[in-house]
Amino acid sequence: GNSVTQMEGPVTLSEEAFLTINCTYTATGYPSLFWYVQYPGEGLQLLLKATKADDKGSNKGFEATYRKETTSFHLEKGSVQVSDSAVYFCALSDRTGRRALTFGSGTRLQVQP
């Protein structure tokens, strides 16, 4: 079956530091890949997505590239801000049937001023 593995948190960084959150996946076929973010006290929001190999999703300074050869979709940001403190979830959706999402375990990011 499908699965998503994320690096464990919490990840604690100083403001303006470089961020990488690792995500690898197992799936049949060619899934679509997503990063969702959950800010404190809020619901899940779609951060970015990529639907095929070598696609790069980007939003709010975050980027992730769909790497089929390494089955990875690592999230990166060049300079984090305190407001980026949140829980980040990597997810995949297969291309058949219902296209429900399979989520990773989530990674909590704490950015200190």
Place this chain on the structure above:
Amino acid sequence: SAVISQKPSRDICQRGTSLTIQCQVDSQVTMMFWYRQQPGQSLTLIATANQGSEATYESGFVIDKFPISRPNLTFSTLTVSNMSPEDSSIYLCSARTGMESPLHFGNGTRLTVT
């Protein structure tokens, strides 16, 4: 994009009782799903809410415990039946407007069972 409203936003319930969570979307959607997020953990898919027919449940979830309705293209309910403390979780409704569109989430219902 779809805006999803869930209610109640939170509730504290006694064991053995049932709670029905409502999910309303501001536009017609093709797919609706219910997820559970246990404290400090990731999201687990409970079931797909099918319009006009029985929901499709994931392994480990059964209709008697989590009956779901979806009478039309914008509304669904999830009932958590005969609750125990292990059911304490956040329950999230999600929906997409088309097969290629992203999945949107409601803010969730935080359930505490005492």
